[in-house]
Amino acid sequence: xISVVIIxxxxxxxxxxxxxxxxxxxxxxxxxxxxxxxxxLMKSNIPITNDLSLLVDADITIIAVSDDAVAAIxxxxxxxxxxxxxxxxEMNALKNPKNKGVFYLLQSFSKEKEVNFSNIPICLxxxxxxxxxxxxxxxxxxxxxxxxxxxxxxxxxxxxAVFVNNFTNHMYTVAHDICEEHNVPFNILxxxxxxxxxxxxxxxxxxxxxxxAKRKDAETIKNHLNLLSKSHQELYLKITQSIQNHxxxx
Amino acid sequence: xISVVIIxxxxxxxxxxxxxxxxxxxxxxxxxxxxxxxxxLMKSNIPITNDLSLLVDADITIIAVSDDAVAAIxxxxxxxxxxxxxxxxEMNALKNPKNKGVFYLLQSFSKEKEVNFSNIPICLxxxxxxxxxxxxxxxxxxxxxxxxxxxxxxxxxxxxAVFVNNFTNHMYTVAHDICEEHNVPFNILxxxxxxxxxxxxxxxxxxxxxxxAKRKDAETIKNHLNLLSKSHQELYLKITQSIQNHxxxx
Numbered sequence: 176x177i178s179v180v181i182i183x184x185x186x187x188x189x190x191x192x193x194x195x196x197x198x199x200x201x202x203x204x205x206x207x208x209x210x211x212x213x214x215x216l217m218k219s220n221i222p223i224t225n226d227l228s229l230l231v232d233a234d235i236t237i238i239a240v241s242d243d244a245v246a247a248i249x250x251x252x253x254x255x256x257x258x259x260x261x262x263x264x265e266m267n268a269l270k271n272p273k274n275k276g277v278f279y280l281l282q283s284f285s286k287e288k289e290v291n292f293s294n295i296p297i298c299l300x301x302x303x304x305x306x307x308x309x310x311x312x313x314x315x316x317x318x319x320x321x322x323x324x325x326x327x328x329x330x331x332x333x334x335x336a337v338f339v340n341n342f343t344n345h346m347y348t349v350a351h352d353i354c355e356e357h358n359v360p361f362n363i364l365x366x367x368x369x370x371x372x373x374x375x376x377x378x379x380x381x382x383x384x385x386x387x388a389k390r391k392d393a394e395t396i397k398n399h400l401n402l403l404s405k406s407h408q409e410l411y412l413k414i415t416q417s418i419q420n421h422x423x424x425x
Numbered sequence: 426x427i428s429v430v431i432i433x434x435x436x437x438x439x440x441x442x443x444x445x446x447x448x449x450x451x452x453x454x455x456x457x458x459x460x461x462x463x464x465x466l467m468k469s470n471i472p473i474t475n476d477l478s479l480l481v482d483a484d485i486t487i488i489a490v491s492d493d494a495v496a497a498i499x500x501x502x503x504x505x506x507x508x509x510x511x512x513x514x515e516m517n518a519l520k521n522p523k524n525k526g527v528f529y530l531l532q533s534f535s536k537e538k539e540v541n542f543s544n545i546p547i548c549l550x551x552x553x554x555x556x557x558x559x560x561x562x563x564x565x566x567x568x569x570x571x572x573x574x575x576x577x578x579x580x581x582x583x584x585x586a587v588f589v590n591n592f593t594n595h596m597y598t599v600a601h602d603i604c605e606e607h608n609v610p611f612n613i614l615x616x617x618x619x620x621x622x623x624x625x626x627x628x629x630x631x632x633x634x635x636x637x638a639k640r641k642d643a644e645t646i647k648n649h650l651n652l653l654s655k656s657h658q659e660l661y662l663k664i665t666q667s668i669q670n671h672x673x674x675x
Contacts, residue, residue, distance in 0.1 A: 281614070283635065320613075328609055332607070334649045334661075335603040336600070336617055337637065338596045338599045338600045339600045339614050339618050339621065340618075343621050343622075344625070345638075345664055345667060345668050347593075347633075348634060349667075350585035350586070350588045350630075351631065353582070353588075354581075358578070359578055361630075363548075363572055364531070364546075364582075366531070367546075367586055370590075371593050371594055372622040375594070375597055375615075377537070378537070380595075380601045384595065384598060386591030387591075388591060395513065398580075399587065402580060409667075410664065411588075413659065413660060413664075414663075417656060418598075421595075
């Protein structure tokens with residue numbers, strides 16, 4: 176049995192509360208929420224507080240708040256092992272007096288959608304081996320895939336995540352705009368989107384690269400630019416350039 | 426029963442030959458390949474020719490060659506209904522004397538990977554209703570999802586496909602570079618990549634957009650830029666800008 180306290184009531188906090196509540200070997204002792212009154216939380220049997228001085232101790236106290244609030248809130252937490260869940264915040268940004276660590280879930284959490292934790296990459300960091308063991312135990316109860324990353328590695332991976340998640344999603348947005356403008360349903364692209372995301376399981380993305388930029392097919396590139404709005408043209412050109420320059424700088 | 430002749434021996438041609446050969450109600454009468462000697466093709470029982478004057482007629486003759494070869498090769502084909510498989514070539518680029526059409530498969534075809542045709546979007550165009558019916562019959566034997574697109578719509582969708590396939594793949598490439606540089610296995614990002622591609626089944630990409638660009642989180646954007654190489658910085662900035670300007674031009 177491992178005991179846990181959660182600080183926060185945002186997206187990540189809620190998904191963790193939901194997941195922990197369903198696992199027998201995790202004892203979710205308390206949740207801190209600045210504002211009480213979250214309906215789902217109030218309905219559950221988990222003790223809630225909005226007063227940090229009433230916090231109980233646990234094997235692991237997880238701060239799941241926005242990046243810029245981590246340092247400030249951690250000052251006031253005297254629990255034995257305090258970890259945050261942020262990709263881009265260093266472990267040492269934690270200002271609690273006792274042990275520190277990181278429990279970063281590398282996944283996109285939406286309000287609307289339940290998260291399947293099994294196989295989620297969980298990036299761990301701790302100050303000593305025994306704390307790391309505790310975090311590993313919690314991560315394996317969630318059936319996550321455990322990675323040990325330093326704060327520096329984690330920060331870089333967080334930028335990589337922006338490319339594969341936020342920026343890829345923007346590629347979908349541009350495509351959605353084009354479909355809408357020409358009265359074609361966007362879901363016509365779904366099989367291609369899925370194939371693109373699956374292909375890189377067996378090939379490196381560099382090996383998977385195809386298309387006019389890669390082929391240096393100037394004629395098709397010119398035709399494509401003529402079909403695009405000005406802002407999409409600029410984006411198309413920059414990415415085409417980046418594909419063509421890939422490998423040159425490395 | 427529907428009879429088919431295929432012109433070409435590239436990626437798309439090979440996948441079509443493979444798929445057609447397995448379907449009872451399709452009679453693949455002949456394949457034209459400029460160079461004989463493709464081993465898999467020679468081993469099959471399908472009659473092959475490298476002489477267009479020896480071409481037999483069929484219900485549908487499919488030209489699956491590179492975009493810029495479609496017009497030239499079509500001049501020499503006297504068959505009754507000739508279609509090409511290209512996303513960005515107009516139907517009227519076909520110069521065969523008889524009926525013309527388009528049979529465009531909106532998917533990425535790799536040499537290495539077998540394609541599951543069921544649910545592949547197949548974009549059809551024809552000069553008359555009875556030709557369209559023939560193409561629909563062939564598409565449904567392949568278990569594809571049928572769409573009727575004009576040449577103009579198809580060209581635009583082809584550009585949209587570049588965004589969701591080639592450009593998205595480049596986002597993966599940049600992320601792969603970052604992972605490699607910091608000794609983190611790239612597959613740490615696979616669950617996030619899949620979640621990103623799945624999320625847009627239920628939300629529009631614009632609704633799914635998250636991240637520092639969307640939040641206008643200047644501090645995180647600055648930190649991310651500091652972690653990137655010069656060429657990746659430029660790309661990061663341009664896409665961030667495009668996310669922030671999205672909707673303004675429309």
